[in-house]
Amino acid sequence: MGARKESDVTSSGGRTQVERKSDCELVISRTFDAPARIVFEAWTKPELMKRWWVPKSLGMELLSCEQDVRVGGTYRLVFQHGASGTMAFHGKYLEVVPPSRLVWTNEESADSSITTLTFEEKGGKTLLVMSERYPSKEAFEAGAGAADGLSESFDQLDELLVTLDQER
């Protein structure tokens, strides 16, 4: 994987940076203007997660969000799926180290990813680094689009981006 370093593909417009680190890993990072304990809180309290995980402009609705944030505890996010159905994203927490580290599994499919979040506080600001690591590149191909609740199709994402562009 190290050999690929020079060919890493990165996108860093705006304040969020996304980088495909390897065949199996996508890394997303952003700095928040708050201490780590606050950013950590926003990731670990369902009533807070619900407010930001699905941006309004996405046109999807987060119906429920349950999080039992402790090692071995589970989480479950249920979205409105099309007009009739729902879809759920679920898994369990592997590591919980407030306010600096969270690791969880994504168990929607057999070959799912492990999400690792680190919160690094410096001078009152927090650098959040989120890594999505898949067991194989095949799994990455199959899952990278789906992992964040956007499994429908990239068309939907395109619509969102058009909306966002118009808002600018």
Next chain:
Amino acid sequence: MVQYQHARFDASFAALADATRRGVLEQLGRADASITELADKFHMTLTGMKKHVGVLEQAGLVVTRKVGRVRTCKLGLRRLEEEAAWIEKHRQLWDARFDELDKVVEELKRKEKVDGRKKRK
């Protein structure tokens, strides 16, 4: 569609994982070249260079055309651009999501300040 695109991105990544192939792309960025010229440039056998060009061609990074006995190679950058576009879409989604998170974080910060003042009183 998404599957298909990912498979193609993967071919691009694999093709780019080799220093010689990156060198070939760089070279072709300056000027089109025949496989013989590339083999000379990179001190390689014709067969070796054909293999590298084959990998780049499969990934859509290079296109080749045979005129007479000479196969000329040139850049085919489309897929790299697609790959960059895919990453950019992810970035925009997370940017939108994190903008919302920013608002939540700001509110928590304000609340903490107010609570702190109350506690001191």
